[in-house]
Amino acid sequence: FVTFRKGKTPRRPGPKKGSNVEKDPVGVYCRIRPLGTEDQECCVEMISNSTIQLHAPDGLKANRNGEFKEMQYSFKKVFGINTTQMELFEDIGRPLVEDLIHSKNGLLFTYGVTGSGKTYTMTGSPGEGGLLPRSLDLLFNSIGPFQAKRFVFKPDDKNGMEIQSQVDALLERQKRDSQQSVPRTPSSRLKADPEFADMISPEEACKCDNVDDDCCYSVFVSYIEIYNNYIYDLLEDAPFDPIRPKWLGGGTPVRNNEFIPPQSKLLREDQNHNMYVAGCMEVEVKSTEEAFEVFWKGQKKRRIANTQLNRESSRSHSVFTVKLAQAPLDADGDHILQDKNQVTVSQLCLVDLAGSERTSRTRAEGSRLREAGNINQSLMTLRTCIEVLRENQMYGTNKMVPYRDSKVTHLFKNYFDGEGKVRMIVCVNPKADDYEESSLVMRFAEMAQEVEVARPVDRPICALAAGRRHRNQAFRDELSRRLEERGNSNNADPGLLNQLIESLPPIPRCELVDPADDQTLPNLIEVLERRHHIRQMITEQFNQTANMLRSKLQQFDSQIGTRETFIQNQQSKISEKDKVILNQRSEIDRLEKKSKTLEYKIDILQKTTDMYEQDKRSLQLELETREQRLQKELSERRRMEQRMQGMVTDTKLKWEKECERRVNAKQLEMQNKLWVKDEKLKQLKAIVTESNSSCSAERPQRPSRERDRDRNMGQKRSASPSPAAPPVRPTHRRSHSCGGEKWVDHKPSTNLDLDTVMQPILPNAIKVSTPNEKALSKCHKYVLRHQELASDGEIETKLIKGDVFKTRGGGQAVQFTDIETLKQENPTAPRYILSSDQSPFSMSFVNPGPRVWRTSGEEQNPH
Structure with a gap:
């Protein structure tokens, strides 16, 4: 758990009022992807190079009673369905790479509904490279000759760079090569992944001309993803776990084939108040192929899923960061200045945002529903931050921008505060089903264009004289040329003509200082005669050689007639072979492109198959777990039923015995009471009978109602009269x-x-x-x-x-x-x-x- 302190992140002291700070609006571009089929209804129309119009579908108009009207939206530039990846890069990506070389930061992100072409615009496909591979190709084509050796620049794990000496860099390279357990930096000599090997054709390669050749450069790349508002490093080396498909990055094995999920990374703030991902792996690359290999390594770990709207829907926001470190050379142009203050670091962030989606259309459930909720929440936070920035700039308010509500906005808050250029590409799917989502995206893009970001300032130029590397290289070239000429002159074979020329005697001194000198002139005459003789021999040798060459030329001229026909025949055959070769090459190119496309599709199907296999394994594991749980519950229920049946039987027997005992006791009690009552009635009846027989004459006659009551009372008694009393036969009322x-x-x-x-x-x-x-x-x-x-x-x-x-x-x-x-x-x-x-x-x-x-x-x- 991470506990954040309350309050805002401290900013740099802003410019005072009245200071002239130039600002540029956020550059928002729009790209329209083609329809999937021709029979689909289109709701987007391109009016001009900077304006599009949205048409509400007919069914939606009928349902809403004409509530939705045709709306027009303006952008910095609109790219239609026929726009190539190269044209898009020249307008958007090239200026950002040039600013990166000139030590200026940049942020480029794609925004839109799921299935609108954001990943294709950023990454591309074989033969149609997107913004990311073309940016890397332009960068390495521009700074390729001026790159420093490996480990000269070294990250300090605090969003800064350190400079090592040549000796320290060499020792670290040897140490890394000797340690087999340490993962090595990908080599540029290795073959790149076939999916990204031919993204950019040689004809489309380009470079920047205004590169400072008095500096040394090094490129570092990092690749992260923001999944469920947690940051994960896609370049972190960790084994893959097929049992837990949730964690596509795997984890470190512990015991019994159990895996620890990858740890999420935290955002930190450096000494310049810039946000960075702590503990993120930064790989030094020296070529475009190396950068492709590193990118594809992280791309394989990125979280994607199959939904109702997109077969390969991105379930996280990916951020590919290109960091360029540069430092000036010394006065001789041989070594890098060992001054950390002279090092400048610039970075370009290429962000592929996950698409917003409605669960009513994707029918997401479980983890997919939670992923969609987090994606929509982060995009809503980005929209809220843009709204607050726009309100503060337009109305002069000072509301707090909620950068901390989402990792995406918190990571890129420095760009909106004036740390570089911000560019956004809004991708639109023109089909009618996406009309409502597209209208929301358009309104957000129109609002984002009104936000202004401070223009980054140029870095100061080094005080040393320019052209140091060029002068040093020119001196080296001249020195190597002279050494080569000297070596050629010592090892050359003069031949016969050279021997004759060397045999010429030198001319002696011809000065006469004494009139009596009789040796100088004879010696001179002798030397001249010898030189004349040697010249005659040279002339004869030359004439012989010329005659021989003339005879050979005549023989060659005689053979030309026959050879011309032969050459013409051979040339016709060669032209025919050339045509066949051209046809075969075109066929080979077509088959290679088809093979690359099929390989790309095979890789996509393989990834989809792997994803389905992972889901199948997880579902089988869950099914087995549930079956085991169900069997356990059933066995527990049977044991409980048997236990309850035993308890019920015991309780039933217990209460039956208790009831029988109580019934017997109650019967005894009632029979006892009945016996007492019957005994009393017998005695009372005997007394009444005796009194009636003895006192019938003395007592007056009772009313008829009392006589009937006595009769009924006598009828209720079931006891027999005493044997001593006479029988009584009362008359009953009819x-x-x-x-x-x-x-x-x-x-x-x-x-x-x-x-x-x-x-x-x-x-x-x-x-x-x-x-x-x-x-x-x-x-x-x-x-x-x-x-x-x-x-x-x-x-x-x-x-x-x-x-x-x-x-x-x-x-x-x-x-x-x-x-x-x-x-x-x-x-x-x-x-x-x-x-x-x-x-x-x-x-x-x-x-x-x-x-x-x-x-x-x-x-x-x-x-």
Whole structure:
């Protein structure tokens, strides 16, 4: 976890008010990619070299009621569908590379919707190199003869450069070559990757002319990606992990084939308040092929995925940084000045932003959905920063620009604060499906053009005299030429003519100082005669050689006639062979281009296949993990079920025993109470019987209602009378239902039919389930059958009876007068009675006999 301090990053002290600081607007260009098929609807039209027009699709107009209108947007320059990669580079990339050579920073990034051609514009394809390979080719073609040896310039890991002496650089080179475990810098003699080997044809190679030849240069490249708002180094050496496809960079093996994911990098601020990636690997390269190899090494690790809109959609923002270090030579033009203050470092950042996308169109899920959210969030932060910068410049406000909300804006904040030129290429897909996204991109590009960035100042020129390297090289060339001439003169063979010339005697001195001198003239005459003789011999030798040459020329002239015809025939054959060779070469070139294209497609398919294989392995691993988890859950569930079944069985047996014990106890308690009640009733009945027989004459006659109550009370008692008392036969009240009246028998549908010996039967009755006025008008009596559960668990039926009479309004009314209770008893239920020969507290078990109905009737208050 990284804890950032609150507040803004300290800036350089800005220019005071009134100071003349020149500013340039952000250069925004537009490039339109061709349509995929001719039948697709186009919504972008190129009006001029700097203006395009957006047409809303017809379906969108109908849905929005004409809300979207045709809008025009202006750019610094618009590149149509027929624009070549070379034309795009000459207008955008070449000025940035020239500024890089002159120690000025630059930022170039592509922006647009996913599938609009951003990666193709930045990288290109075989035969059609993009901005990145052409920039590297121009840089190395310009500074190639003036590059320093390896390890003369060395990064100090703090965004700066150090200068080593020639001896230290040689020792470090030998040390690196001797250490096999240390990864070596890619060699320029190695063959480059076939996908990037022929991106730029020799005819398109170019170079800068205004290069300072009194300096030494070294190029360092780095390649990072910003994935889910984390920075990863794509050049970091780490093995690939196929089990964890999330981490395409792999990790360091630990144990049991487990891998540690690559560590994200942090942003730091150097002593000049410039932002850089701490711990990022910077590789020194000496040629375009080396730079291609390093770039392709990181490109293979970049995160891409297959979506509904793009087969190779970039899932991260990639930043390829070219850093150029240069230092002046000494006064002799032989060695680099060992002064760190004289070293200047400039860099060019080539950024390929991931495309904005809508999940409703890509149908992203899981990690793809999270990636799309982070991409859109970072692009929104970039848009917010541009808006705040524009507002501060146009209205004079001092709002804080939210650079820290995203790693992309935080890394490039120095460029927007005036550290170099900023160029943006807006890539547009003209198909109608991308209209809404393209309109948002256009509005952002139009707003970005209004932001101005301070123009970088030129670096000071070294105080030493110019042309030091040239003078030193001219001196070396002249010295080598003289040495070569001297060596040729010592080793030459003069021949016969040279021997004759050398045999000429030298002319002696001809001065006469004494008149008596008689030796000088004879000696002179002798020398002259010898020289004359030698000259005659030279003339004869020359004539012989001339005659021989003349004879040979005559022989050659005689053979010319025959040879001319032969030469003409051979020339005609050669011309025919040349035509065949040209045709074969053109065919070979066509096949080579086709082979390169197929190799490129094969590599793309291989990467896609690898990606699918990784997804397949990850899904299989996840499926196996889930199956194991499911089997574990099923086994755990079976064990739980068995355990619960055992617990339920034990609990059931326990409660069955407890219920049986409680039921037995309750039955004993109830039978005991019934026995006590029956005993008391027997005693009471005996007393009443004796008192009735002895005092019948003395007591007055009771009313008929009291007699009926006594009869019913006697009917309720089931105990037999005492053998000493005479038998009592009370007269029972006849039921009201036995008369000749007509009844309405109201039996609800919820009542149960009881399987008893005696059934309540009502003759002349109209049976209904719900009472109605028609039935009541035909009858005089009414009875309702009501069932409920008694306290001992038996079903109890109540016959609620009443009289039917007419009301004053012409309706029918019922006045209830009587209730009969019918209770069913189980004949198999045990009963406890008291024997006459046992103690009051001893009981015996007997069967009470057949099932009977007990009827109790009471007169109810009619009111």
